[in-house]
Amino acid sequence: MATEVILPRLGQGMESGTIVRWLKAEGEPVEKGEPLFELDTDKVTQEVEAEAAGVLLKIAVPEGEVPVGQTVAFIGQQGEDVPEVAAAASHEEPKTAAPEPEPAAAPPAETAVVSGNGRIKASPLARRMARERGIELSDIRGTGPDGRIVAEDVERAEVGAPAPTTAPVPRGEVERVPLTSIRKTIARRLTEAWQIPVFQLQTSADMTRVNALVARLRERDPDVRVTVTDVLTKVSAQALLRHREVNAEFTDEAILLHPSANVGLAVAAPQGLVVPVIRSAERLSLTEIAAVRSDLVGRARESKLRAEDIEGGTFTISNLGMYAVERFTAVLNPPQAAIVAVGATEERVVPLDGGIAVRPIVTLTGTFDHRAVDGAPAAAFLQTLKESLEDPGLAL
Amino acid sequence: MPELTYREAVRDALSTAMRQDDDVFIMGEDIAEMGGSMGVTAGMLDEFGKERVRNTPISEMALAGAAIGAAMQGMRPVAEIMYEDFMTLAAEQVVNQAAKLRYMSGGQLTVPVVFRTQGGAGWSPGAQHAQQLEAWFVHIPGLKVVFASTPEDVRGLLWSAIYDDNPVVFFEHRTLYPLKGDVPQEIEPIPIGRARIHREGEDVTVIATGRLVHETLKAAEEAERDGISVEVVDPRTLQPLDEETLVASVKKTNRAVVAHEAVTRMGFGAEVAAVLQYQAFDWLDAPIERVGAKFAPLPFAPVMEAFVVPHAEDVLAAIKRTVGKG
Numbered sequence A: 001m002a003t004e005v006i007l008p009r010l011g012q013g014m015e016s017g018t019i020v021r022w023l024k025a026e027g028e029p030v031e032k033g034e035p036l037f038e039l040d041t042d043k044v045t046q047e048v049e050a051e052a053a054g055v056l057l058k059i060a061v062p063e064g065e066v067p068v069g070q071t072v073a074f075i076g077q078q079g080e081d082v083p084e085v086a087a088a089a090s091h092e093e094p095k096t097a098a099p100e101p102e103p104a105a106a107p108p109a110e111t112a113v114v115s116g117n118g119r120i121k122a123s124p125l126a127r128r129m130a131r132e133r134g135i136e137l138s139d140i141r142g143t144g145p146d147g148r149i150v151a152e153d154v155e156r157a158e159v160g161a162p163a164p165t166t167a168p169v170p171r172g173e174v175e176r177v178p179l180t181s182i183r184k185t186i187a188r189r190l191t192e193a194w195q196i197p198v199f200q201l202q203t204s205a206d207m208t209r210v211n212a213l214v215a216r217l218r219e220r221d222p223d224v225r226v227t228v229t230d231v232l233t234k235v236s237a238q239a240l241l242r243h244r245e246v247n248a249e250f251t252d253e254a255i256l257l258h259p260s261a262n263v264g265l266a267v268a269a270p271q272g273l274v275v276p277v278i279r280s281a282e283r284l285s286l287t288e289i290a291a292v293r294s295d296l297v298g299r300a301r302e303s304k305l306r307a308e309d310i311e312g313g314t315f316t317i318s319n320l321g322m323y324a325v326e327r328f329t330a331v332l333n334p335p336q337a338a339i340v341a342v343g344a345t346e347e348r349v350v351p352l353d354g355g356i357a358v359r360p361i362v363t364l365t366g367t368f369d370h371r372a373v374d375g376a377p378a379a380a381f382l383q384t385l386k387e388s389l390e391d392p393g394l395a396l
Numbered sequence B: 001m002p003e004l005t006y007r008e009a010v011r012d013a014l015s016t017a018m019r020q021d022d023d024v025f026i027m028g029e030d031i032a033e034m035g036g037s038m039g040v041t042a043g044m045l046d047e048f049g050k051e052r053v054r055n056t057p058i059s060e061m062a063l064a065g066a067a068i069g070a071a072m073q074g075m076r077p078v079a080e081i082m083y084e085d086f087m088t089l090a091a092e093q094v095v096n097q098a099a100k101l102r103y104m105s106g107g108q109l110t111v112p113v114v115f116r117t118q119g120g121a122g123w124s125p126g127a128q129h130a131q132q133l134e135a136w137f138v139h140i141p142g143l144k145v146v147f148a149s150t151p152e153d154v155r156g157l158l159w160s161a162i163y164d165d166n167p168v169v170f171f172e173h174r175t176l177y178p179l180k181g182d183v184p185q186e187i188e189p190i191p192i193g194r195a196r197i198h199r200e201g202e203d204v205t206v207i208a209t210g211r212l213v214h215e216t217l218k219a220a221e222e223a224e225r226d227g228i229s230v231e232v233v234d235p236r237t238l239q240p241l242d243e244e245t246l247v248a249s250v251k252k253t254n255r256a257v258v259a260h261e262a263v264t265r266m267g268f269g270a271e272v273a274a275v276l277q278y279q280a281f282d283w284l285d286a287p288i289e290r291v292g293a294k295f296a297p298l299p300f301a302p303v304m305e306a307f308v309v310p311h312a313e314d315v316l317a318a319i320k321r322t323v324g325k326g
Helices: A124-133 A151-159 A181-194 A208-220 A228-242 A286-301 A375-390 B006-020 B044-048 B060-072 B084-104 B134-138 B151-162 B211-225 B243-253 B268-279 B302-308 B312-322
Strands: A003-006 A016-022 A035-040 A045-049 A054-059 A064-067 A071-076 A198-206 A248-250 A255-257 A263-265 A267-269 A272-274 A315-319 A338-342 A346-352 A355-369 B003-005 B024-028 B053-055 B076-081 B114-119 B144-147 B168-173 B180-182 B196-199 B204-208 B230-234 B237-239 B256-263 B289-293
Touching (some): A124 A151, A208 A286, A208 A355, A355 A375, B006 B024, B044 B053, B114 B151, B196 B211, B204 B243, B204 B312, B211 B312, B230 B243, B289 B312
Parallel strands (some): B024 B076
Antiparallel strands (some): A198 A355, A248 A255, B003 B180
């Protein structure tokens, strides 16, 4: 008898998911554990694996939103009969409206050439230059082989001059970008977060020693590229345990103080903002944090985070330093009581020992849930953070 | 500055070392009366006598082994392996003995031997007498590997190889023997492990060895006419490799081509490309191009041989691909 493929519950609170695409076609053999379809939930996009081996006999729901527990396909032996139930039971809203007309032909590439997996074709040098100058590759038209973005294209983009070949013709229509589940969730949660009474505190820290520490760690262990973000994660975790009122969550009955610092990192994934979590960061060494961070961020960018990767955070770091942002304020990531926004580490002139010096300075802006934490303890937390960055030994 | 051919430059290094140093001697097949199959050692028997210019039986394994034994006993022998194709016969001694003994004896032994050998296509020697096998030996820890492309380099590097306390496999290219070039009045040792920049350029770096250095210099002149400025670098020593110079050049030009006469598959250029992509990743503006022989035994027929091995136009085509003008 054919095995039903049921829409799985990937995390707490998940009630439905949207099938993005099937990775197997009807009639194709399937191994147990092989990725079967891509499922977009309000938290992650994840590949769902087959729980039985055989042949994918029927796809009952080719795409669209489906409640958890519904049968979406059948796996069985070749030629086996499939029960009728599934297709009719689809939870999907009837498609009364005519589908959006497809454009007659693909519009000519006006910007970057994007390959099937969403990756923009650009040389490593062009990537580095774009990163350093804060230019989005997607805004650049490549003139190299196969439309590859090369250094010259980035130079041109910075000057703002058009590419030497035909300039892109502006298109008159407003482009509609349908909301994905993740986009909807981002919108809903940020609107909720906006209701929370928050206050912001700001401080700056001299990063000379952190930079030296990162350089030494990289030299000692080039395979694990420790970054400033890893140091921030570590010192934040230590500071959170020293100031537990910040490592908190406000509920109607009580304020919950978490026993461990689960530090979330805001990552720009292709489908939108995600915040994978480094668990118990206070117990991990810098190289351990770097390894976990590299894995999580890598999977975030490939849309391969699992539900458990993004659950249980107690604090968030949002770092826009790579975009030459000097300082900014972040919106709270509820139910967490605090988030810190990290700007670029820049050479700034600072007073030092009665004279002046040029030092790498970073500005940190904390946003705190005032229901859970008051100004003074939040300020003390930020002070610990600053001191630990200026003298990382103090975080030990 | 005197002018010497590449062949005379090799002979000059050998003779000068033998005149000043009784520990240095040469051995090989037909190197005495006949002067070697390529004429490199012609006349040396008359000057140094048959004790120091030793003909050996036709057994590369035996002659390599004898040279290693002499080196372990404190001599500085230079063994000629007539064709590098025959290095395969000497490989047991070179790979398993010479390369290992210093390490396995905890430094109690040194093996200051040089294996001079030559190869290369361009004169129709067929599949068994023209291979370029340098990559085989670069793969062996314990060996140094040299491949010189000019009279000045071959003389200065052979000198350093003779006086190096480690085994050195020293490749010469058959078609370079008649090449003339200026050399310093006195031999100036060239340190092993240092590349030579033959020509400075801005747009693309070509890292070439042996005959391909000269093909690349021709290609660079052609490219210049198209407005492409080419930097030409010869590593000269394949092991140890002057990574610093190669990487610095590519960081300047942002594009790289590696060129050698050996087949590209698992060739020396593959290693160079790996080094460059790792150390200069964020500086690369184009994929690294490789130029080498097609993956085939060398044909005997001259037109087919010319088809299989790379020439200046192949290097030029690769240069143009890297700058997006291919």
